[in-house]
Amino acid sequence: SKLIRLVLQNSEQSMINLADELQALELYVALERLRLNDKFVYDMQVAEDIRPEQLQYPPLVLQPMVENAIWHGLSQKSGPGKLQVRLHKVPNGLEIVIADNGIGRVAAAGLRRKSRKGKSFGVVITRERLRLAFARQPDLPTGKLEIEDLQDADGQPTGTRVRIVTPIVPIS
Numbered sequence: 001s002k003l004i005r006l007v008l009q010n011s012e013q014s015m016i017n018l019a020d021e022l023q024a025l026e027l028y029v030a031l032e033r034l035r036l037n038d039k040f041v042y043d044m045q046v047a048e049d050i051r052p053e054q055l056q057y058p059p060l061v062l063q064p065m066v067e068n069a070i071w072h073g074l075s076q077k078s079g080p081g082k083l084q085v086r087l088h089k090v091p092n093g094l095e096i097v098i099a100d101n102g103i104g105r106v107a108a109a110g111l112r113r114k115s116r117k118g119k120s121f122g123v124v125i126t127r128e129r130l131r132l133a134f135a136r137q138p139d140l141p142t143g144k145l146e147i148e149d150l151q152d153a154d155g156q157p158t159g160t161r162v163r164i165v166t167p168i169v170p171i172s
Helices: 002-011 018-035 062-074 105-115 122-135
Strands: 040-046 055-057 081-090 093-100 144-151 157-166
Touching (some): 002 018, 018 040, 018 062, 062 081, 062 093, 062 105, 122 157
């Protein structure tokens, strides 16, 4: 119920406290781990020079990317899964990296076609959220979202890495 309350509360805002976004993410991951019988381990690391409670961030940007990692990558994996979220500063911005050791996007797309599920809109919606969040602040660069397919030395999929870079916006 706390997760639902946070999502409803946060979805009404264009920017929220980064600490609230991270709390919602923690609650979401805990729920998914429970649903999947602890099929994956989760690790979040926030660099020491970042104070989430002092920063603004667009809501519901991280959750869809983590959801994709869990639903399309980790839940389909036969062995134990890993999900990592890392936050650190880069020149003129905040970088958040979400990485999993799931089955990879190509295999996940193949499974999605076989099950006749519709197209996923999480990435499109998240890019638009980032664009809108920072378009209101013309003195700041827009956010950026990149997705990388991870592979081993033989070219076999070993997961996915999502990189989100946004301006650092202190709470005023």
